[in-house]
Amino acid sequence: MTGEVHDLLGVGIGPFNLGLACLAEPLGLDAVFLDARDGFAWYHGLMFDDATIQVPFLADLVTLADPTSPYSFLNYLKQIGRLYPFYIREDFQPLRAEYDAYCRWASERVGGLRWGREVVDVRREERGDDDEAPVYRVTAITPEGTETYRTRHLVLGIGTAPWAPIDREPLDGDGSVALHASDYLHRRDELLSLGSVTVVGSGQSAAEIYHDLLSSAGVDGPRIDWVTRSPRFFPMEYTKLTLEMTSPEYIDHFYALPADQRDRMLREQRSLYKGINADLINEIHDLLYRRSVHGLASGLLAAATTLDGAARAVGAARADDPPGALRLDLSCADTGRFWTHHTDGLVLATGYSPTPPRFLEGIADEIDRDERGRYRVARDHTVDRAHSTIHVQNAEEHTHGLTAPDLGMGAMRNSVILRSICGREVYPVETSIAFQQFGAPADGADPAQPAPAHDSPTTRHQEAR
Numbered sequence: 001m002t003g004e005v006h007d008l009l010g011v012g013i014g015p016f017n018l019g020l021a022c023l024a025e026p027l028g029l030d031a032v033f034l035d036a037r038d039g040f041a042w043y044h045g046l047m048f049d050d051a052t053i054q055v056p057f058l059a060d061l062v063t064l065a066d067p068t069s070p071y072s073f074l075n076y077l078k079q080i081g082r083l084y085p086f087y088i089r090e091d092f093q094p095l096r097a098e099y100d101a102y103c104r105w106a107s108e109r110v111g112g113l114r115w116g117r118e119v120v121d122v123r124r125e126e127r128g129d130d131d132e133a134p135v136y137r138v139t140a141i142t143p144e145g146t147e148t149y150r151t152r153h154l155v156l157g158i159g160t161a162p163w164a165p166i167d168r169e170p171l172d173g174d175g176s177v178a179l180h181a182s183d184y185l186h187r188r189d190e191l192l193s194l195g196s197v198t199v200v201g202s203g204q205s206a207a208e209i210y211h212d213l214l215s216s217a218g219v220d221g222p223r224i225d226w227v228t229r230s231p232r233f234f235p236m237e238y239t240k241l242t243l244e245m246t247s248p249e250y251i252d253h254f255y256a257l258p259a260d261q262r263d264r265m266l267r268e269q270r271s272l273y274k275g276i277n278a279d280l281i282n283e284i285h286d287l288l289y290r291r292s293v294h295g296l297a298s299g300l301l302a303a304a305t306t307l308d309g310a311a312r313a314v315g316a317a318r319a320d321d322p323p324g325a326l327r328l329d330l331s332c333a334d335t336g337r338f339w340t341h342h343t344d345g346l347v348l349a350t351g352y353s354p355t356p357p358r359f360l361e362g363i364a365d366e367i368d369r370d371e372r373g374r375y376r377v378a379r380d381h382t383v384d385r386a387h388s389t390i391h392v393q394n395a396e397e398h399t400h401g402l403t404a405p406d407l408g409m410g411a412m413r414n415s416v417i418l419r420s421i422c423g424r425e426v427y428p429v430e431t432s433i434a435f436q437q438f439g440a441p442a443d444g445a446d447p448a449q450p451a452p453a454h455d456s457p458t459t460r461h462q463e464a465r
C-alpha cells in the first residue's frame with residue numbers, strides 16, 4: 001500500500017466508468033480505475049457481425065459532455081482512418097463490434113486504468129476527527145497477490161450480471177447444453193449440433209439468438225423453439241417524443257415521485273427499452289415465411305409462456321420423457337394451463353440484474369438503503385449516508401428511471417458525478433432539452449398561457465383536460 005490518497009477510485013471499467021476516466025483526465029484529478037478483467041471487452045458472446053448499438057454514435061464515452069474530447073467516437077474513426085466510410089454509410093448507429101473496438105481504443109490511451117484487479121473489500125480509515133472527510137481503503141486481488149489503494153471518492157461502475165430464472169448448471173453437459181445468452185457465440189456450434197434448441201426470453205438478445213439459430217439451422221439443423229413470458233413479441237419503442245424521456249428534466253420529474261409510483265411506472269415502461277428492434281421482428285417473420293415456403297417446420301413460437309422449471313428428462317419422474325433431452329415446465333399466462341416441452345439445448349436470454357457487491361460489507365452501515373434494501377441514490381448519484389463520497393453508475397433505475405443503463409446517459413451522469421466530486425460544474429449539463437413538459441408546472445400555472453389575473457372557470461377547465 002502507498003500513502004498516496006487518490007481523489008477518485010472507480011470500481012469496474014465498463015463503458016460508464018471508462019467514460020468517467022476519459023472525462024476526469026483533463027481535470028487534473030488523481031483518478032484510478034480497477035477492473036477484474038484483463039482488458040476491455042463488451043459482450044463478446046453477443047457480438048453478431050451485423051448487430052449495431054441501439055443509440056447514435058453521439059452517445060459515445062464523452063461527446064454529450066465534451067464534444068471536443070480526444071476520446072470521442074469520431075476522433076477514434078479519424079485516428080484509425082475510417083471516418084469517411086462511416087460518413088458515407090449514413091447510419092448513426094455504429095456496429096456493436098465497432099463500439100467495442102472504440103472503447104478498447106480509448107481504454108488503451110486514457111490514464112489511470114488498472115486491469116486484472118478484483119476489488120474485494122472497502123473499509124473506511126479510522127481518522128481522529130469526525131469532521132474530516134473520509135478516506136476509503138480499497139483492497140483488490142491481482143494475479144500476483146493483493147493491493148491496497150486509498151481514495152477520497154468511490155465510483156461503483158460494476159454493471160449487471162447475467163440473470164436466469166432457473167439454475168442452468170445441472171442441465172449443462174451429458175448430451176444437453178444449457179447456457180445464458182451472454183455465452184451464446186462462444187457455444188453456438190454446440191447448440192447447432194443438437195436435435196432441438198429452445199430460446200427463452202423476449203428482449204433484443206433473445207430475438208438475435210433465435211434469428212441466428214433459425215438462419216443457420218437450414219434443412220438438417222436443430223428444431224428451433226422460442227418461448228417468452230412477455231404477453232407478445234413486442235418491439236422496443238423508439239419514437240422521438242418518447243426518446244425525450246432520456247432528458248435531465250425527465251430524470252428530475254421521475255426522481256421527485258414517491259417510490260411506489262416510480263416502481264409502478266418502471267413496470268409499465270418495460271417496452272420502452274426491453275423490447276426487440278422492430279426491423280428484426282419483421283426479419284424473423286420473413287425468415288419463418290421463407291422456410292415455410294420450402295416446407296421447413298417453424299418449431300414452437302409462444303408468448304405469454306413462463307419457464308417455471310427445468311430438469312434432465314433421463315431419470316426424471318415422467319416415463320414419456322425422451323432420453324438425452326431436457327424437460328421444461330411451462331405455463332401459459334393467458335389460460336393458466338401448465339405443460340411440458342422437451343429440448344436438447346436451452347438458451348436463457350433472460351437478462352441481467354444488479355448483484356449486491358460483497359466488497360461493500362465492511363462499510364455496510366455507511367450505505368443509505370431504502371426499506372427494500374435498495375440503494376437510496378441521491379440525485380447526484382451518491383449512496384453514502386452523508387451523500388458526498390460514494391457514487392453509483394447504472395444502479396439507480398429505481399430512483400432515476402429507465403435510462404440508467406442507457407449508453408446515451410453515461411456522459412450526462414458522469415458530468416453530474418464530476419460536479420459532485422469537484423464541487424463545481426466542469427461539464428455543463430443542459431437543464432431543459434425536451435419540447436414536452438413532464439408533470440404539472442411547479443406553480444400550477446399553465447405554461448402555454450399568460451398568467452391569469454385570477455383563477456377563472458376557464459382556467460380550471462383547461463387544467464382538468
Ligand SMILES: Cc1cc2nc3c(=O)[nH]c(=O)nc-3n(C[C@H](O)[C@H](O)[C@H](O)COP(=O)(O)OP(=O)(O)OC[C@H]3O[C@@H](n4cnc5c(N)ncnc54)[C@H](O)[C@@H]3O)c2cc1C
Nearest residue numbers: 012014015016035036053054118119158159394405406407
Ligand atoms: C448485449 C447488450 C447490448 C447492449 N447494448 C446497448 C445499446 O446498444 N445501447 C444502450 O444504451 N445500452 C445497451 N446495453 C445496456 C448497457 O449500456 C450495457 O450493459 C453497459 O455495458 C453497461 O455498462 P456498465 O459500465 O454499467 O457495466 P459493464 O459493462 O457491465 O462493466 C462492469 C465492469 O465491472 C467489472 N467489475 C464488476 N465487479 C468488479 C469488482 N468487484 N472488481 C473489479 N471489477 C469489477 C466487470 O469486470 C466489468 O468489466 C446493452 C446491454 C447488453 C447486455
